[in-house]
Amino acid sequence: MIQYRFGAEGDLTAPSDDRLTVGDPRVIDFLAKLARKLLTPAVARRHPELGSLGFFLRPAELNRTVAHLQRDDAIVFPRGNVFHIPPANVDTIFVYSWALSALAGNHNVVRISERSATAADTILTALNEVLAEADPVIGRTQRMITYGRDDKVTAALSNWADLRVIWGGDSAVEAIRKHPLRPSARDLTFPDRTSWAALSAAGWRAAEPARRREAVLGFTNDSYWFDQAACSSPRTVFLVGENTDDVREEFIELLLQTVGQRGWEIDAAMAVEKRVNAYGLAATGAVSAMTFPANSVTAMSLNTVPDAPRRWIGAGAFPFAEVGSLLELVPAMNRQDQTFSHFGFGRDELREFALALGGRGVDRIVPFGSALTFGSIWDGYDLPREFTRLTTLVE
Amino acid sequence: MSSVFTLSQAAKEEILLKELSALTEHHRENCEPYARILAANGYRNATSVEGLPWLPVRLFKNLELKSIPDDEVYKVLTSSGTTGGEVSKIYLDKAAAAEQTRKLGATVQSVLGPKRLPMILVDTKAMLKDRKSFSARGAGVLGMSNFGRNHVWALDNEGHVDVEALKGFLEQYGKEPFLIFGFTYLVWLHLYEVALDNGLDLSNGILIHSGGWKKLVDQAVSPEEFRKRLAAVGLTQVHNYYGMIEQIGTIFLEGASGGSLYCPDFADVVIRDPETWAEQPVGKPGLIEVISTLPTSYPGHVLLTEDLGVVHGVDDGDWPGKRFSVLGRLPRAEARGCSDTYREAA
Known part of the structure; x- marks a missing residue:
């Protein structure tokens, strides 16, 4: 039983004609509006951790990340389809993971845990409010869902993905890895630390x-x-x-x-x-x-x-x-x-x-004081780069 | 009737302080992990029972704690915990095994008298064959069955009440005192209702029961209600008890008038404030620490449980000493971090 929390309902793995670019203006616009919502005093007071998230999603920050991706020796493209499995209890990770991948122009499906906490609900409310006035391509390409123990869904999304992002420690990585990826796809894992x-x-x-x-x-x-x-x-x-x-x-x-x-x-x-x-x-x-x-x-x-x-x-x-x-x-x-x-x-x-x-x-x-501050370089990965692929062109 | 519920609190504490201080030294000398804990805690000596160094009972699930050499281990008791399949391991030598049986006997004889009584076991014989549930439930039933004779099982192999067996038992033995033993929720679910429906006369029965109230609280049955309803089928001699495998042989038994558990002469409880860890005054709930002289082969003589309880009074009840109730269980602490969180992983 899939519960759709964000984005268009329906077949998650169907081929799509929608194309986003690295640093797509429609995505940046969406994330900037989300940042504004998260930085309102009412939200920040209730969930201070959402303030840091809002800060992370400011347009200046996003543009810097996009600029950082550009290079002279190759053309940068989105990686493709990304399936995110964030941890259950650290309730902001799913947004960081998803936002950087969306910024890179990927089609994303995020599995949100059934046990997610109240901050996650607040974020989802904000996401849906922004979605209502956003370009419809966002809802068609960016989906967040909740489902219980259902290997079929995990297997289908694993087969759909070009990149699978597994948070939540060793046991999560082991459990999810039982589902094969396509030969061209790979995992980005965040084990116990x-x-x-x-x-x-x-x-x-x-x-x-x-x-x-x-x-x-x-x-x-x-x-x-x-x-x-x-x-x-x-x-x-x-x-x-x-x-x-x-x-x-x-x-x-x-x-x-x-x-x-x-x-x-x-x-x-x-x-x-x-x-x-x-x-x-x-x-x-x-x-x-x-x-x-x-x-x-x-x-x-x-x-x-x-x-x-x-x-x-x-x-x-x-x-x-x-x-x-x-x-x-x-x-x-x-x-x-x-x-x-x-x-x-x-x-x-x-x-x-x-x-x-x-x-x-x-x-x-x-x-001291910055241990929990998320950055786009995390666990040794430059995440925006992980979310993109390169095409070389020699004339 | 000989009893192990004789000592006033002051007299008991004087004896226990001496015996348990000696036992603490005994374990310190013979159990290296225990000695390390005392050293790390800076323990030197105690001037009161409250000051004796306690161990969290869950340590027996994580560590091998014993004060006897391997070749003197006579029995290893295990209890499956409720969480995560962790198992407590309790090591007994011959002397400790014999002593715990003797002291448990003396405790129940305080209410049963010296003679073995005909006995109803409110359980099923089939349970003894189930290896998985055997350790906890089976050991309890088998241990207690030693104190009776001419046993009858109240439940058949399918777990249904064997009314004919009960009727036969009562016909033969019901005119004289007899013993009934079972887990609280089984007594409630099976014996009480069947006795009511079939008009069984249980008025000569002495019920000893244990096993937690959670299942009954779920059905909104309080300990008071339990006693009241049982009295309605003639069962007025009812003794609940509290005990754990980590202090095998020691049980805290409900007095005749009900509502309070009492400590035998060789045991005691300290209710601790979960904020300051000092002893709570009468009437204030806290964590239950159980104290017993029986654990000589492993350092389980002073244990902090994860049960909540309250002392109702001292030297003012059916028997001398502290009288108390168990109020429930402390929930298990859980992390909300990024690892350890994906238990529902697909």
């Missing part, structure tokens, strides 16, 4: 108190927004320097204050979840100390850097480990690692770290 935070003790000590507060506020948003379970939410905090106990203590103190002020609530079930995980890490010898200053914050001391857990251990659960320099972390990083949020480091230090990683792990190195 782990993200980290690093705090320079020297940088922290040198920072004004206001800067420290600001850093902690950013870190708090990064961590608590999606219950610390978004792929880019930091888990372990690396304290870089020597004798960093004072830094850790003040950081936790500010964290407790900020979480309280922001009103992030950690319920009893989550508190128990965190205890189970912390005790488990202690039992196996991964952590040597654990403290529970409040339900909102669980702090642990890791015995060694490789002991840092790569799985989700609850909202507001922070293993800490001290290292002498960022370079000491390089051997512990691997392909699963995505975002590395930082505070207090110099530009050279960060660049040296990035170069030492050599692309073997960590796709994003961003300051």
Whole structure:
């Protein structure tokens, strides 16, 4: 049973005579109007994450992305048909994934989870309002649907697609990959990821108190927004320097204050979840100390850097480990690692770290507060490029 | 009648603090993961029962926790959890296995008397053959069946009520005290209605039942309603109990007048505030911590459950000590992140 949430109803895989171009003005017009709707104060107040989305979809931003796609050695075209399978619970990803693909001129079908949250409904309402006054080609080429466990639909759309975009972690990728693609098509996958935070003790000590507060506020948003379970939410905090106990203590103190002020609530079930995980890490010898200053914050001391857990251990659960320099972390990083949020480091230090990683792990190195900010380069992919194909012409 | 419900709260706490502190040291010396947890938690010693270090009960699903060498493992109990197929593993040596049976016996004898009574099992024999559900339900029924004799199964192999078997049993044994055991919802669904429809005389029966109220709450049957309706078919000696495989042998038994569970002399409960984790005062609900001297072969002597409960009073009920109720279960925390979310994946 297919529920049509956006766009024309009917056969999703039927051949279409509609043609869009890379950076099609009708698409840019549509996305710009959507951005305006998402940036209205009423929406932004209720769902602040939609504000960032609206910002991402501003015409200037879109035009920059399109300009960036153009090249001298080839003509850029849409990839064709794109089937998006976004995650259920991070409710804005589907728009980023779809919007960049639409901007590239593709025909898109987006599967929206049955379990999608209220922000998703708000976006869909906005999308449909804009659609009413948009060029009809948008509705004919851009479709968003919800369907339950139905392998037939997934199989048909997989066979239709030139590119299949699978978000939602390893299990989603595995489940969806059971459905074959056409020989010419391929997958763009977003598997399970782990993200980290690093705090320079020297940088922290040198920072004004206001800067420290600001850093902690950013870190708090990064961590608590999606219950610390978004792929880019930091888990372990690396304290870089020597004798960093004072830094850790003040950081936790500010964290407790900020979480309280922001009103992030950690319920009893989550508190128990965190205890189970912390005790488990202690039992196996991964952590040597654990403290529970409040339900909102669980702090642990890791015995060694490789002991840092790569799985989700609850909202507001922070293993800490001290290292002498960022370079000491390089051997512990691997392909699963995505975002590395930082505070207090110099530009050279960060660049040296990035170069030492050599692309073997960590796709994003961003300051505290930007971990969740979506960009068109994500998980190591330049998404607009992934959504296009190239034709070479030699005269 | 000999009873294990004898100690006042103060007397009990004095004994339990001593025994459980010693047990904590015993496990610390013999169970390395447990020792690491205590070290990470900074535990040194307790000056009150409330101060004893608790483990979240779910740890037994994730970890192998035992305080005996492998070659002394006599029995491994497993319980299938309700979520994600995780299974608790409880390791018993010979001594612990014998002691838990003995203490469970002593607890039920506090209401049954020392003699084995003729017994109705409100269940089906077929269930014992079902390997999947055997561990939880079967172990409960088999464990309890030891305390009766001349058993009759109330349900046939198809799960229908065997009215003739019940009538035959009552004809033979119904004039003297007899024991009825079953899971709460089975008693409600099968025994109560059949007794009502067929005019069965259950007035000499002593019912011991357990297994959670969720299915009954769904049908809007409260524990009070349950007792009231059973009384209408003559069944007035009714004892609910609360217990878990992670503290096998320890059950918290409902007193004669109903409405409250009581702790045997070798066990206790602490209701914890889920915000401060301190003990709640009487009347304030919180998470139930169960305490028992029985777990000697694994560090399960102080466990924080994921059940909510409330203490109604201390030394003021059918038996001395704390009396409490179980109010329900804490929901399982779930992440709303980008991985772990595609369970309905097509």
